[in-house]
Amino acid sequence: MPAHPAPHDPTPDPQDTTHTGNVEGFAADGYAAVRRTFQRLVDDGRETGAGLSIWRAGTEVVRLNGGWADTRRHHPWTATTLVQPYSLSKAFAALTALTAVRDGTLELDRPIAAYWSGYRAHGKDHTTLRHVLTHQAGQPRFPASAAHLDLLDDAGLRTALEHAAPEHPPGASLGEHALTYGHLIDGILRAGAHTTLGEAFNDVVRPALGIDAWFGVPDHALHRVADLEYADPDWPRLLPAAPWLHTPAGALDIERINSRAWRQSVFGGVNLHATATTIAEFFSHLTDTAGPVARLLGPRLHEEYISAQATGHDTVFGTTLTWTLGFLRDRTKIAKGGIGGSVGWWSLTHGHACAYLTRRLDDHSRAAEIAAALGDDLTVQADG
Known part of the structure; x- marks a missing residue:
């Protein structure tokens, strides 16, 4: 396996490829509503840079890229754009x-x-x-x-x-x-x-899973990292989770988190950098007992990783949740998101995986609209 594996790059049927406005990519038959939703988010200005990937039955059926990777808007977001998804890193x-x-x-x-x-x-x-x-x-x-x-x-x-x-x-x-x-x-x-x-x-x-994701982005991949930006200048102050994020200072500071030093550091709770395709493909294999995650961990630990471990009132989220060893889980999905709007999930109901990764730090309403177009609900309830 190569030391630096490239993202999975299936060749879609030509009639499924779209290049509309500042959105490029493809969507298989049956995913028109998702494509329209993503396009609308970009057209309306609610999204300035994001990647969307959906996997089903081992195949990437949607890959859409919209907006820009940089704040100066010189570089379009592409399938190889890396971005920090905050707590999805966990x-x-x-x-x-x-x-x-x-x-x-x-x-x-x-x-x-x-x-x-x-x-x-x-x-x-x-x-x-x-x-x-x-x-x-x-x-x-x-x-x-x-x-x-x-x-x-x-x-x-x-x-x-x-x-x-x-x-x-x-x-x-x-x-x-x-x-x-x-x-x-x-x-x-x-x-x-x-x-x-x-x-x-x-x-x-990384080598075991063949994923395009990094804790500490190497020099050769730095040019692919997207700049984060606030949707609202007051976003850091308005965050419900703000009391848990102020110490030490800087984790929400745009200048700091867009710096080379931060991108090449390891702050394991929040600063993985990954592509949307990588995250969605990872979730697509998550529950597969013969898949790469299960092969990496072995059957017992794989089951521990994805199964419900603790249910109760989460004092940070302010609601009752079920945690696995790394994810949130309820009756319909296994998911993890991060402040700013990035999220990945596996639908236990519909058998597909989705990742919506964004550089525009806002709420999760954009990913929720994508989920709704898929028939999913990102609201997390206790799995009990």
């Missing part, structure tokens, strides 16, 4: 941790402190990797003591998590670990598996 950070469980260097239910001795402080001595992956570790945000740290001070941020008391006893409550998720996983991997999140993802997960 599903891939979790998968990376599970490869160490597969290899026997970590255990899901062994206390983290057995590997990471500094983590036992302040009532965290019984916290497990399962607690972390299901957002039950009680550290949904960095502590106030981390406010003076730079966003890219990995060691300082891990130390802040070591020294902080959990906001609730581990396992007692849910709350998406918004910015801390990747640093917790990275700390556990460093201590127990003697590797880092970035190394394990790029050296183990």
